[in-house]
Amino acid sequence: MLDAAEEIFGERGYAATSMDDIAASVGVSKPLVYQYYGSKDGLFVACLSRLRAQLLDSVSDAVLAAPDAEQAMYAGLTQWFRFLDEHPRAWAVMVDEGMLSAGPAAEAADQVRSDFVGLIAHMVRLNLPPDRETTDDEVQVVAQALSGATERLAIWRSKAGGGPSPEQVADTLMNVFWIGLRSVRDGESWR
Amino acid sequence: MLDAAEEIFGERGYAATSMDDIAASVGVSKPLVYQYYGSKDGLFVACLSRLRAQLLDSVSDAVLAAPDAEQAMYAGLTQWFRFLDEHPRAWAVMVDEGMLSAGPAAEAADQVRSDFVGLIAHMVRLNLPPDRETTDDEVQVVAQALSGATERLAIWRSKAGGGPSPEQVADTLMNVFWIGLRSVRDGESWR
DNA sequence: CGCAGTAAGTTACCCCGAGTAAGTTAGACT
DNA sequence: AGTCTAACTTACTCGGGGTAACTTACTGCG
Numbered sequence: 546m547l548d549a550a551e552e553i554f555g556e557r558g559y560a561a562t563s564m565d566d567i568a569a570s571v572g573v574s575k576p577l578v579y580q581y582y583g584s585k586d587g588l589f590v591a592c593l594s595r596l597r598a599q600l601l602d603s604v605s606d607a608v609l610a611a612p613d614a615e616q617a618m619y620a621g622l623t624q625w626f627r628f629l630d631e632h633p634r635a636w637a638v639m640v641d642e643g644m645l646s647a648g649p650a651a652e653a654a655d656q657v658r659s660d661f662v663g664l665i666a667h668m669v670r671l672n673l674p675p676d677r678e679t680t681d682d683e684v685q686v687v688a689q690a691l692s693g694a695t696e697r698l699a700i701w702r703s704k705a706g707g708g709p710s711p712e713q714v715a716d717t718l719m720n721v722f723w724i725g726l727r728s729v730r731d732g733e734s735w736r
Numbered sequence: 737m738l739d740a741a742e743e744i745f746g747e748r749g750y751a752a753t754s755m756d757d758i759a760a761s762v763g764v765s766k767p768l769v770y771q772y773y774g775s776k777d778g779l780f781v782a783c784l785s786r787l788r789a790q791l792l793d794s795v796s797d798a799v800l801a802a803p804d805a806e807q808a809m810y811a812g813l814t815q816w817f818r819f820l821d822e823h824p825r826a827w828a829v830m831v832d833e834g835m836l837s838a839g840p841a842a843e844a845a846d847q848v849r850s851d852f853v854g855l856i857a858h859m860v861r862l863n864l865p866p867d868r869e870t871t872d873d874e875v876q877v878v879a880q881a882l883s884g885a886t887e888r889l890a891i892w893r894s895k896a897g898g899g900p901s902p903e904q905v906a907d908t909l910m911n912v913f914w915i916g917l918r919s920v921r922d923g924e925s926w927r
Numbered sequence: 928c929g930c931a932g933t934a935a936g937t938t939a940c941c942c943c944g945a946g947t948a949a950g951t952t953a954g955a956c957t
Numbered sequence: 958a959g960t961c962t963a964a965c966t967t968a969c970t971c972g973g974g975g976t977a978a979c980t981t982a983c984t985g986c987g
Contacts, residue, residue: 558838563944574966579946615926643834647749655895682900686889686908693888694881701880704846709873717877719926725916735806735910754973765937767976776974 546571546581551592555634559589559641586650590657593642596635597657603628605664614672619719621668622695626711629699636703662688673730691722737762737772742783746825750780750832777841781848784833787826788848794819796855805863810910812859813886817902820890827894853879864921882913 549571553562564585568575582588607624611617629636642658645651666688673679695718702708709717740762744753755776759766773779798815802808820827833849836842857879864870886909893899900908 560835561838564946565944575945576947576967577965580965585945619926640834641837643831644751644837646832646835647752682904683908685892686900686905687912689889689892690885690909690912693884693886695884697884697887698877698880701876709877713873714877716926717874718881720920720924721878721881721913721916723916723926724919724924725912725914728915728919729911733911733915735810735907735914755975756973766974767938768936770975771935 546578547592547595550588551596551638552634554589554592554641555637558637559644564588584650586645586648589638589641589645590650590653592638593654594657596632596638597660599632600625600628600635600639601660601664604661608664608668614668615723617671618668618723619715621664622715622718623711625695626699626702626714629703630711633703636699640700640703658692662692665691669726672726687726694718694722737769738783738786741779742787742829743825745780745783745832746828749828750835755779775841777836777839780829780832780836781841781844783829784845785848787823787829788851790823791816791819791826791830792851792855795852799855799859805859806914808862809859809914810906812855813906813909814902816886817890817893817905820894821902824894827890831891831894849883853883856882860917863917878917885909885913 550567553567553570557566564575564578567588568578571578578588582591604621604624607620608617611620642654645654662685666684669684669687669691670679673684698714698718702714708714741758744758744761748757755766755769758779759769762769769779773782795812795815798811799808802811833845836845853876857875860875860878860882861870864875889905889909893905899905
């Protein structure tokens with residue numbers, strides 16, 4: 546049932562999808578869907594959570610399998626873009642996340658997204674020596690920035706079909722971000 | 737009329753706003769609004785364009801007034817966050833941009849957003865010596881990344897009221913991004 | 928002055944889609 | 958057999974996007 550919803554949401558977008566469509570495609574009637582998921586938002590969030598969890602797992606695995614922080618970040622970035630290339634419909638659903646800017650469902654969507662920021666923040670912290678006093682705010686800023694950057698890049702890539710490969714994008718990002726982080730770690734400042 | 741729409745969209749969000757509400761608040765009837773803007777999306781895009789233009793102007797001014805590329809980037813970042821602090825309702829409207837993921841209106845919204853990416857790409861290019869062969873893709877990746885990063889950071893800051901100041905966020909970003917860019921300019925690579 | 932023609936708005940409606948109340952089938956237990 | 962419950966459906970309400978057809982008011986012209 547989530548599969549059907551995922552497919553239709555992905556193809557037509559959130560707004561253009563009706564609950565009747567989903568119910569029909571899975572072969573049941575609309576109220577049954579409501580019984581399970583409560584509302585359209587509820588169903589959407591359920592799809593979203595599952596997809597994000599898959600993506601997070603996939604990226605986490607790549608990160609954890611890497612020998613050091615540097616390779617971990619590169620592997621994570623590459624895997625992020627690769628996964629989205631391989632699951633275009635999943636990504637289409639996630640892009641609609643913004644749809645839920647209002648209401649209690651937005652909270653759930655944020656929760657799902659913040660798992661990612663958490664993972665990134667963890668990686669960033671790994672890269673900073675524990676003795677250096679780094680405020681949580683600083684780590685948060687960097688993690689949010691990287692998360693936002695990768696999300697926007699994913700949208701950009703999916704729109705312009707023949708863009709650079711996952712490896713190329715990850716490489717460019719590393720050239721800016723990693724070196725930047727390394728410098729921060731070494732106590733450098735831009736001024 | 738745009739003012740009224742801006743206000744209501746900003747307060748209640750796109751989905752929760754009805755055309756009747758806007759029409760009533762401006763003191764006319766709904767069909768008149770349709771005569772002017774064609775559709776709900778049309779009205780929303782009109783608001784959005786105006787707001788984005790204001791924001792773009794504000795940031796452009798800060799960038800152009802700076803003495804060098806380094807200061808320009810810092811000033812631009814700071815101004816971005818400052819503007820959004822000072823115009824919370826404007827920002828609320830812009831966050832709803834994602835709402836238009838489907839339909840022709842999405843195109844218009846993208847157009848509006850891409851102006852920003854253009855400005856950033858320009859700044860990035862300024863920072864790279866003209867002789868270094870840098871593919872357009874690389875510049876695009878960095879520009880998209882920075883644009884996504886700042887957008888996400890703006891959302892994050894507006895959610896957690898008492899976060900770091902515009903200057904602090906800009907400073908942290910500079911420490912990562914600027915140093916990263918400088919290294920790229922100097923031909924460094926992360927590997 | 929009287930009258931077409933048009934600009935600016937309005938009322939009253941259509942229709943689709945989210946969400947629900949009440950009914951219907953089908954097994955499970957006594 | 959009879960009843961209770963779970964799973965599911967039909968048939969609705971209601972709100973909001975969008976529109977057709979009407980009304981008003983103002984112009985220009987004989």
